[in-house]
């Protein structure tokens with residue numbers, strides 16, 4: 246069993262790491278959600294911070310969260326992800342690139358359908374379907390008539406039909422003028 | 425008929441609830457389970473809720489355990505040691 250790292254041990258480890266870590270050094274990440282995955286040092290941003298890429302996400306990393314291995318890879322500073330991929334394939338480490346999820350791919354929870362009594366079920370489809378068909382035909386015919394405001398007053402029957410079929414915003418004027 | 429449970433015992437805990445009329449009523453609820461412990465060193469794990477299974481079902485996956493390998497099984501320092509050992513073994 247290994248003992249837990251004390252603070253003095255951490256300082257010693259940090260001093261060693263600063264000597265060892267260079268661009269192209271293959272490491273294993275030991276902390277966080279990418280722990281246990283291989284990565285390469287692409288750049289040293291700071292004395293204590295490295296930019297890494299590989300099987301992990303491309304990110305900044307505290308050098309204390311890296312464990313260097315004996316392997317090294319030929320890579321330029323700030324190399325692309327594809328270049329890192331090529332270099333890793335030569336060593337024999339596979340990198341899985343996860344594509345972002347598509348919006349429609351996940352099954353969504355559907356709420357339970359309430360069971361209505363039989364009367365309501367019959368009414369709804371009858372009212373809804375024929376109106377929709379009628380709307381399309383009537384809307385096209387009625388719209389040019391409606392631009393002239395005086396005409397609908399003479400024929401109240403036309404008004405009612407138009408008021409039902411058109412969406413609410415356009416038909417507000419007609420019913421208000423009746424009284 | 426199911427046997428009635430005697431609630432005013434040590435296996436239940438007391439919760440004080442404010443009832444309408446501004447009076448305080450004592451409720452008896454089941455005790456919460458022990459917290460999760462590290463499988464290697466035995467310390468209490470951080471970031472793990474201490475709730476009954478019914479309450480745990482209401483939480484999301486990321487609220488139930490830290491999102492790292494061995495999360496919810498080993499503590500953070502033990503996982504670090506595991507990965508360091510693996511890296512040095514190669």
Ligand SMILES: [Zn+2]
Pocket residue numbers: 462463464465466467498499500501502
């Ligand atoms: Zn532990």
